[in-house]
Amino acid sequence: MHDRPYRSALYIPGSKERALDKARGLPVDVILFDLEDAVAPDAKARARATLTDALAAGGYGARLRIVRINGLDTAWGAADAAALRDMACDAVLLPKVNTPADVDALAALIPDLPIWAMMETPEGILNAAAIARHPRIAGFVLGTNDLAKDLNSRGRAALATALQMCLLAAKAAGIVALDGVYNAFKDEDGLRAECAEGRDMGFDGKTLIHPAQVAIANAAFGPTEDEVALARRQIEAFEAAEADGQGVAVVDGRIVESLHIVTARATLAKAEAIAALETA
Numbered sequence: 001m002h003d004r005p006y007r008s009a010l011y012i013p014g015s016k017e018r019a020l021d022k023a024r025g026l027p028v029d030v031i032l033f034d035l036e037d038a039v040a041p042d043a044k045a046r047a048r049a050t051l052t053d054a055l056a057a058g059g060y061g062a063r064l065r066i067v068r069i070n071g072l073d074t075a076w077g078a079a080d081a082a083a084l085r086d087m088a089c090d091a092v093l094l095p096k097v098n099t100p101a102d103v104d105a106l107a108a109l110i111p112d113l114p115i116w117a118m119m120e121t122p123e124g125i126l127n128a129a130a131i132a133r134h135p136r137i138a139g140f141v142l143g144t145n146d147l148a149k150d151l152n153s154r155g156r157a158a159l160a161t162a163l164q165m166c167l168l169a170a171k172a173a174g175i176v177a178l179d180g181v182y183n184a185f186k187d188e189d190g191l192r193a194e195c196a197e198g199r200d201m202g203f204d205g206k207t208l209i210h211p212a213q214v215a216i217a218n219a220a221f222g223p224t225e226d227e228v229a230l231a232r233r234q235i236e237a238f239e240a241a242e243a244d245g246q247g248v249a250v251v252d253g254r255i256v257e258s259l260h261i262v263t264a265r266a267t268l269a270k271a272e273a274i275a276a277l278e279t280a
């Protein structure tokens, strides 16, 4: 269980002032301010300055502010990493992480900021467990477009092993894992289905590309009222069973043991964290 919700993580091109402004009013849990693929090569330097000014102006409230820089092996990566010193952000997202050494290289340039890794290359996926265990890594973001490109694959089913390897690595290391984007941003039913699939696999949230996707991800990755009510009933029933010297309770015809109470408490904690974020 993490300290805050990560249901929706919206990419915003660092070059788009209007979108940077719009995000101040969106009910999104995480903002991924992008200097990488959403910014054209000619616009990289200007985007860096525009983003620095937008972050300095503030107004993003309790949303987690993560800046995606260009890779350190590109023409822009070193300048992006240097600019982080002047950016009011909470973490940095490093694209195309292949090995823990890639994380070491960035960590040496930025002593304090938590680092998130884009998991989007075949080599990175094979090294997922070691990358997740790196002491500076706080989260994984799946880059399903780049991964499909490198694999020359089609469709989400072809990515299942990679998604699950990243999830296993993230869960074993206790870090956050966010699912990849759904490109067809006008297809609400398709997004809803893919969010449900990612949630059921164990992802903490979904990365998004358009404001219209936010409400769908928030609904999919937040507990429903029925789930919260069930969690309360399970805890109540289990505590009553324990008081009676029993290790098992029954709720709605299903057994409830101490391990289910861990999940029930996590559900309540998540609902509380969402309520706290929404009123912050």
Ligand SMILES: CC(C)(COP(=O)(O)OP(=O)(O)OC[C@H]1O[C@@H](n2cnc3c(N)ncnc32)[C@H](O)[C@@H]1OP(=O)(O)O)[C@@H](O)C(=O)NCCC(=O)NCCSC(=O)C[C@H](O)C(=O)O
Residues within 6 Å of the ligand: 010, 011, 012, 013, 018, 019, 020, 022, 023, 034, 037, 038, 118, 120, 142, 143, 144, 145, 146, 147, 180, 181, 185, 209, 210, 211
């Ligand atoms: C996809 C878009 C290019 C569509 O843009 P546009 O045609 O302008 O959309 P709308 O006219 O419907 O926009 C309506 C208003 O919403 C604002 N807007 C649009 N997108 C965003 C956003 N991402 N964040 C905040 N606000 C946004 C517009 O400014 C309009 O506002 P207003 O005029 O005030 O009403 C566009 O959505 C876009 O550029 N999206 C982000 C694309 C992106 O970031 N791509 C890179 C990340 S995906 C990736 O790289 C994944 C990974 O690495 C992998 O490998 O898979």
Ligand SMILES: [Mg+2]
Residues within 6 Å of the ligand: 037, 095, 118, 120, 143, 145, 146
């Ligand atoms: Mg990518």
